[in-house]
Amino acid sequence: MSQKPSKGIPSPRDSRRDFLKQSAVLTGIALTPKAAITAAENQWDEKLADAIEKIPLNIEINGIQKSLSVEPRVTLLDLLREQLNLTGTKKGCDYGQCGACTVHVNGKRVLSCLTLAVMHDGEKVTTIEGLAKGDELHPMQEAFIKHDGFQCGYCTSGQIMSAVACIREGHAGSETEIREFMSGNLCRCGAYPNIVDAIVEVKKQGKNI
Amino acid sequence: MENFFDKVAGEPIDRVDGRMKVTGKAKYAAEYELPDMAYAVLVSSSIAKGTIRRVDAKAALRAPGVLAVISHENSIKVPAHADNEHPTEPPTGGQPFRAFYNNKVYFNGQPVAVVVADTYERARHAAMLVQVEYDKEKHTTSFEENIGSARIPSQVKKNPKSSLADYDRGEVDGYKKAPVVVEAEYLLPNEMHNPMELQAITAHWTADDKLTVYDKVQGTKPTQAAFAKEWKLPVQNVKVIAEFVGGAFGNGLHQWPHETAAIIAAKMVKRPVKLMLTREQMFYMVGYRPRTWQKVAIGANPDGKIVGIRHEAIGQTSSYEDFTESVLQQTRMMYTSPNVSTRYRLLPLDVSTPIWMRGPGEATGAFALESAMDELAFKLNIDPIQLRLINHTDVDPDNGLPWSTKYLKECIQLGAEKIGWSNRSMKPGGRRSGEWLVGYGMGVGCFGAHRGAAAVRARLMANGTLQFQSAVTDIGPGTGTAMVQIASGQIGISPDKITFQLGNSDFPQAPNQGGSATVATVGSAVVAACNVLKEKLLGMAASAEKRFTDVKMEDVLFSSGQISLKNSPSVGVAYTDILKKENLPEIDIIQDSKPGTEGSKYSKYSFSVHFAEVHVHALTGRVKVNKVVSCADAGTIVNKKTAGNQIIGGVAGGIGMALQEDAVMDHRFGRYITKDFAEYHIPVHADVPHVDVIFIDKPDYIIDPMGTKGLGEIAIIGVAPAIANAIFNASGKRIRELPITVDKLV
Known part of the structure; x- marks a missing residue:
């Protein structure tokens, strides 16, 4: 052999x-x-x-420093879902085509299915579970509830993470711009107009998100 | 009857499970953490028809962490598989596919083995190492090349009175006698449900004869019954949990091969097994809207009055199951026509079985019928709205019964005003905005308003909270929210004190969430349970407040958590005080509800009208849906926010149907070449404009005590033809084959 x-x-x-x-x-x-x-x-x-x-991985997830040992082939998405039980981040395609797995790495939106966990040594990851401050929801989470920016809820985590980033990037200047810069996040239930309304509202609040 | 409508009144409250969904706490089928979990990955066939000669699992079995490689060669026998009978309640006719039962291959992408390992990565890697040798046979997957083999569905052979049987009202092909005739063929491609959540199951044998599954299904009870039958277990030994379902649109209405594969695997490795399909696998084994050819001929008088309609349809199915849907029903009942002929056939191919996809059948049929109506309007030079009004009918011409309610004319009027129909040019290409041709189109939708039987458990607690349980699932419409509102309106407890637990087969009976029937079915059980609680409360009220002695139900009000006298509202007693006085920790009841016989005197439908303003680029043929107005006659609207969202979602689905969705197969292999979101396009943010939703919001108490009619299906039925008709109005191009892509317009 x-x-x-x-x-x-x-x-x-x-x-x-x-x-x-x-x-x-x-x-x-x-x-x-x-x-x-x-x-x-x-x-x-x-x-x-x-x-x-297995390779050692030091990674901060939702403000908590973790020292892990992971196989190099494990995607950031599968690490979150299958090893850390952070199932708020969703798997919808595994090809970077649907946006359901969107998380923030060092504050920027990243498709966690398209990146290996070991590539993020020393970096800070925020998932949907880390967006609220305790019981106090993030303004985007509040706005999604208010505007009913979801139905089944499966794309929601990715939509919200992307929506926050969309505003941070300065790509929420108009409804048209929001639609363009949110088009990587698919919603099969079709709640798109409500999602746009939620983003417009948070943008108008002018808070530092 | 008490005017329930006034009480429910469509308050747009936030979803009761909204917080769970925006914080990532909602748990879907593949998200339960069980001890010693193993992971399963399917190996799919690479041929479309033939037999498996050999499964070589040696390399896979040597790979790290692999617990088992299971195929027909070594699978345990599923008890009911050898019976050769339909193991599930029939959504289809025939014999559903049996995973690992024998060496036969019926379709490309069929699961031929499952690899189980201790981690997902290891299972995925090992699945690539499994070598399968086949004896190939010639397959038949092309719809167009084999359309001559279409035949009568087995359901009709069994039951000649089936609604799928050949139908003739008046004279056969009476349309031919009319002075004006339009006749055309329409084609709809295979469309995939593609919910965002990949189909997944976590199977756990908690004992040798006890199975728990966390499954992506539209009904926990029907799934429980199906697995109990398949494994020959007492029903109570099977538990199905589906607390959150990440979309389904119909593909959770049938048991699929991967579910049985995971259950077999869990039994064989004696560990809980989690199996999630890949997006590519979603195209092969969890159903789809079947490719359907249609031909519609309408004959009319010059004044627009329809003389006759003939509507034929041929839908694709698999070689092993007859899947049928109601493509032709709308043609029989929508317009007053003395002569109507319909013909429905199936074309079996070497592909997997289709299943209902949102607005099933009706959405397919409406594309052809409503396009044909637009063609007729153009030929007659009559406004399409006028043509619908001329042929409007106040009784169902299919059965002669009056409608339970029908506000279609109001829908047309309100929608037309909102979209600005008066801006529409009668002549195609008559309106321009810069380089864009502007067109308006409309399409009518309808769907049977159904109500089934269901039960709920209701517990009124000593602290004044009210808890419900139902086995029903929620695939996204907001079932729990609607139920809480219905209960709140009925018993006078504020929504924040009411909970509605669902998605568990341990809870009382509920049917599948499908056919737009959940609110009518389960909501009626909630009302019935509230009524029983009210009777019990009133019966005990005198012990807490003497003035309620011998008081009748019609003399009291239930609101703000207390009973009060109608004629002296200051006299009241709180529910909590009644329970305290009676020394009761709770009132716990299970109440069922089913429709009475009254409904059989009526024809019961929900109706919708969709209007689209579409821009077609004069040079490139690019299509932009600029605005959509949808008006729905769906009875009482329980929650205007969630209901509005459902309509918006249906419109988004209709935009996909009209302009994007097309599962293209390479018939050399019988394999899809559009097997992910890069190739199979669904609408994205940029494709969906603002949607104006209008509800007629008038109750229909024939259907149920809330006055609701179904909503989910009519949200999509009629959208695709509205867009196709708007494209014709903009460009003068009549496209009869969906999706309407740029190549068809230039």
């Missing part, structure tokens, strides 16, 4: 095996042939790889 092909570029899998061969743990196990067989049967190499291939 661990033998390299005689020619060509070694696959990642092969290099993983080579790396593992040098690891003290596996060498120890490999001392006895019986143990080596057991290791292979139980796929210990893979299990060890699991521990070794």
